[in-house]
Amino acid sequence: MNLAEEILTIGIAACGTMLTRFLPFILIPSNKPIPAFIQQLGKFLPPAILGMLVIYCYKDLPANLNLNALFEITAGIITALVHFWKKNMFLSIGIGTCSYILLLNFF
Amino acid sequence: MDNAKTAAFKFALKKTMPIMTGFLFIGITYGVYMHQEGFNFLYPTLMAFIIFAGSLEFVVASLLIHTFHPLSVFLLALIINSRHLFYSVSMLEKYNIDGWKKYYMIFGMCDESFSVNYTTEVPEEVDHGWFMFYVTCLNHFYWVFSSMLGGLFGSLIHFNLNGLSFVMTALFIVLFVDQLIRENNHVSSLCGVLVSSILLVILGKEFFLPLSMLLITLIFYIKENRKVKAHESS
Numbered sequence: 001m002n003l004a005e006e007i008l009t010i011g012i013a014a015c016g017t018m019l020t021r022f023l024p025f026i027l028i029p030s031n032k033p034i035p036a037f038i039q040q041l042g043k044f045l046p047p048a049i050l051g052m053l054v055i056y057c058y059k060d061l062p063a064n065l066n067l068n069a070l071f072e073i074t075a076g077i078i079t080a081l082v083h084f085w086k087k088n089m090f091l092s093i094g095i096g097t098c099s100y101i102l103l104l105n106f107f
Numbered sequence: 108m109d110n111a112k113t114a115a116f117k118f119a120l121k122k123t124m125p126i127m128t129g130f131l132f133i134g135i136t137y138g139v140y141m142h143q144e145g146f147n148f149l150y151p152t153l154m155a156f157i158i159f160a161g162s163l164e165f166v167v168a169s170l171l172i173h174t175f176h177p178l179s180v181f182l183l184a185l186i187i188n189s190r191h192l193f194y195s196v197s198m199l200e201k202y203n204i205d206g207w208k209k210y211y212m213i214f215g216m217c218d219e220s221f222s223v224n225y226t227t228e229v230p231e232e233v234d235h236g237w238f239m240f241y242v243t244c245l246n247h248f249y250w251v252f253s254s255m256l257g258g259l260f261g262s263l264i265h266f267n268l269n270g271l272s273f274v275m276t277a278l279f280i281v282l283f284v285d286q287l288i289r290e291n292n293h294v295s296s297l298c299g300v301l302v303s304s305i306l307l308v309i310l311g312k313e314f315f316l317p318l319s320m321l322l323i324t325l326i327f328y329i330k331e332n333r334k335v336k337a338h339e340s341s
Contacts, residue, residue, distance in 0.1 A: 047295035047296040062113060
């Protein structure tokens with residue numbers, strides 16, 4: 001690729017990304033009422049998205065079922081349990097991440 | 108600066124600390140990767156600034172060393188980032204604030220900005236609009252800065268702290284658990300986890316997200332239809 005093609009490639013990638021973020025706001029401008037179905041959908045979606053994002057973090061797992069996969073799952077469960085128990089974001093993330101680092105480096 | 112605005116910045120800083128840690132690690136990795144591919148540090152820095160979508164940037168970095176295919180770049184951007192459509196639909200009301208801040212917040216709505224801005228319950232003394240704006244700004248800054256570091260010092264940096272990137276996974280797990288605790292009805296949460304994990308196993312990591320979104324929307328549509336019908340017949 002030459003410089004012009006590189007700039008175009010980066011520009012197109014940026015435009016594609018912007019399209020996915022702006023499209024709903026363009027289709028439903030703020031001065032008009034949000035259609036009932038979309039409004040309900042917007043209320044239904046977020047918990048599903050948060051669940052989807054957790055799975056997204058584990059997207060490389062099915063293709064690489066090795067010891068590291070086991071560590072990632074174990075550390076994930078530890079994070080969740082600590083959070084159910086203490087409900088302290090920093091504590092849960094800290095303990096979860098430390099347990100992953102320990103598992104990874106000492107086993 | 109008035110108090111509500113200062114409080115918003117401090118609160119945003121606190122809420123984005125885990126993201127700072129995660130981005131520092133992933134951003135440096137991304138910068139080092141581009142450095143190793145032979146790119147000047149300006150590439151990862153500017154790409155981080157303009158595109159601001161981590162997973163896509165890794166893909167674009169690998170595309171830049173091949174022949175020019177504008178259409179496939181565009182389609183890849185749409186497929187990889189299709190989940191952002193869901194974020195925007197969910198944020199139509201929350202991001203509907205006056206002025207230029209709104210446009211920047213939509214521009215900067217990466218996974219982390221969306222998750223924090225959607226889930227955080229903002230205290231009364233904190234200005235909500237400015238909080239969401241600062242969260243976006245700080246995330247953007249962490250990402251650009253760490254990508255630049257990786258690009259600049261790519262050959263000097265060696266990671267010893269293997270596994271720090273787990274911070275991001277831990278963050279999303281924590282936000283999801285918070286959601287489970289807060290909600291009375293787990294249909295949507297479970298739907299998200301089940302649909303996406305089944306499709307990940309069947310379809311693989313490239314295409315499972317857009318199809319999960321379609322399926323989740325379809326499930327919602329059927330559920331709403333049933334509700335309407337039940338209402339009509341009663």
